[in-house]
Amino acid sequence: MKPDKDKPWTWVRYRSGLCDGCHAGCCTMPVEVSAQDLVRLGVASQDEAQRSPKKLAKRLKQAGIISSYRDGTDLFMLGSRPNGDCVFLDEKTRLCSRYEIRPEVCRKFPEIGPRPGFCPSTKRDSR
Numbered sequence: 001m002k003p004d005k006d007k008p009w010t011w012v013r014y015r016s017g018l019c020d021g022c023h024a025g026c027c028t029m030p031v032e033v034s035a036q037d038l039v040r041l042g043v044a045s046q047d048e049a050q051r052s053p054k055k056l057a058k059r060l061k062q063a064g065i066i067s068s069y070r071d072g073t074d075l076f077m078l079g080s081r082p083n084g085d086c087v088f089l090d091e092k093t094r095l096c097s098r099y100e101i102r103p104e105v106c107r108k109f110p111e112i113g114p115r116p117g118f119c120p121s122t123k124r125d126s127r
Helices: 035-040 046-051 053-062 104-108
Strands: 066-070 075-078
Touching: 035 046, 035 053, 035 075, 035 104, 046 053, 053 066
Parallel strands: none
Antiparallel strands: 066 075
């Protein structure tokens, strides 16, 4: 059975080197980030994040960087393109354009996530 990002039971156990040649399956999943992640990503200032998360959310939603904000958890859902790709995923290389400053949840995947220790790895065609 081919791994499907929407069906964690189909995922493969993570092992060293699994990301080599992967087609960024994890970068098409919904990602909730903190205000500090947004500051690290360079899309918000520390002051803006602390002063008014709701105003920040409105601005970032208009810019297409986030899709929503949950007041109860203070988490922001990163936006995605119509094909499901994260807004920070390079369309050609399939690599994160903000890898060095990526959100904490991305740094910890697949240690955390819907199925810890497993990954929706999809290898690129070798054609």
